[in-house]
Amino acid sequence: MGLSAGLGKQAFSATGERTFYQGADLAPLNQRFKDARPSEIMQFTVSEAVNPVVFTNFRPLAVAFLHLITNAKPDIPVIWVDHGYNTPETYRHIERVIKLLDLNLYTFSPKMSAAHYNAVYGGIPELDTPEHDFFSRTVKLEPFNRAMQELKPDVWLNGIRHDQNAHRKGLDIFTPGNHGTIRVAPMFHLKEIDVEEYVYEHDLPDNDVYFDPTKGEEHRECGLLLQK
Numbered sequence: 001m002g003l004s005a006g007l008g009k010q011a012f013s014a015t016g017e018r019t020f021y022q023g024a025d026l027a028p029l030n031q032r033f034k035d036a037r038p039s040e041i042m043q044f045t046v047s048e049a050v051n052p053v054v055f056t057n058f059r060p061l062a063v064a065f066l067h068l069i070t071n072a073k074p075d076i077p078v079i080w081v082d083h084g085y086n087t088p089e090t091y092r093h094i095e096r097v098i099k100l101l102d103l104n105l106y107t108f109s110p111k112m113s114a115a116h117y118n119a120v121y122g123g124i125p126e127l128d129t130p131e132h133d134f135f136s137r138t139v140k141l142e143p144f145n146r147a148m149q150e151l152k153p154d155v156w157l158n159g160i161r162h163d164q165n166a167h168r169k170g171l172d173i174f175t176p177g178n179h180g181t182i183r184v185a186p187m188f189h190l191k192e193i194d195v196e197e198y199v200y201e202h203d204l205p206d207n208d209v210y211f212d213p214t215k216g217e218e219h220r221e222c223g224l225l226l227q228k
């Protein structure tokens with residue numbers, strides 16, 4: 001399915017009732033929006049949500065999601081955990097995207113800087129060790145949880161897709177997120193090529209040199225999606 005595939009004439013209006021709350025039955029929503037365009041899912045979500053936020057790591061192709069969501073709601077809070085280990089290219093890319101999309105950015109940093117961590121613990125630990133778990137908790141999970149506690153969103157919007165890894169294949173557009181949120185992934189049913197085309201067609205800058213210190217390989221989960 002491409003970005004231009006859609007629901008056709010069907011339109012949705014706000015019901016006045018709360019759509020997104022912990023324990024909401026999400027199956028009817030997933031059914032209703034399974035063939036919808038990402039822009040329709042975003043419009044519906046921002047009109048029904050009370051306090052929607054975006055979490056992003058500015059990974060490759062994330063700019064497409066940020067472009068779509070800021071078209072639907074320009075002032076939506078965009079939360080970025082800057083763990084301090086991004087590549088220089090990623091930091092420069094982030095600066096460009098903040099300016100281009102005029103993002104309402106909230107940056108959350110770990111309580112220990114990367115320089116401090118490196119000096120005391122000798123850099124990024126080996127994967128699948130207790131040291132690496134501690135590292136991930138310190139540089140990513142703690143600031144992520146702090147952001148959730150401070151902003152108290154009802155909806156966590158993100159750009160994840162079904163084709164990113166085996167775990168994500170089993171997810172859906174609307175799923176229960178942690179901290180009582182409903183996690184909404186408007187691009188869930190898209191393929192990587194659809195998103196690449198969107199970036200190309202809109203002449204958006206992309207992030208080519210990306211590295212996540214909490215993952216060894218691209219398709220691994222670091223834990224934010226697995227946290228309950």
Ligand SMILES: Nc1ncnc2c1ncn2[C@@H]1O[C@H](COP(=O)(O)OS(=O)(=O)O)[C@@H](OP(=O)(O)O)[C@H]1O
Nearest residue numbers: 055056057079080081158159160221222223224225
């Ligand atoms: N650094 C940082 N800051 C803010 N938010 C972040 C961060 N890392 C992950 N996320 C959120 O988790 C979603 C999935 O991210 P990842 O693909 O990196 O997977 S993981 O859960 O971190 O393993 C991710 O969705 P997308 O960025 O849209 O893929 C975000 O909603």
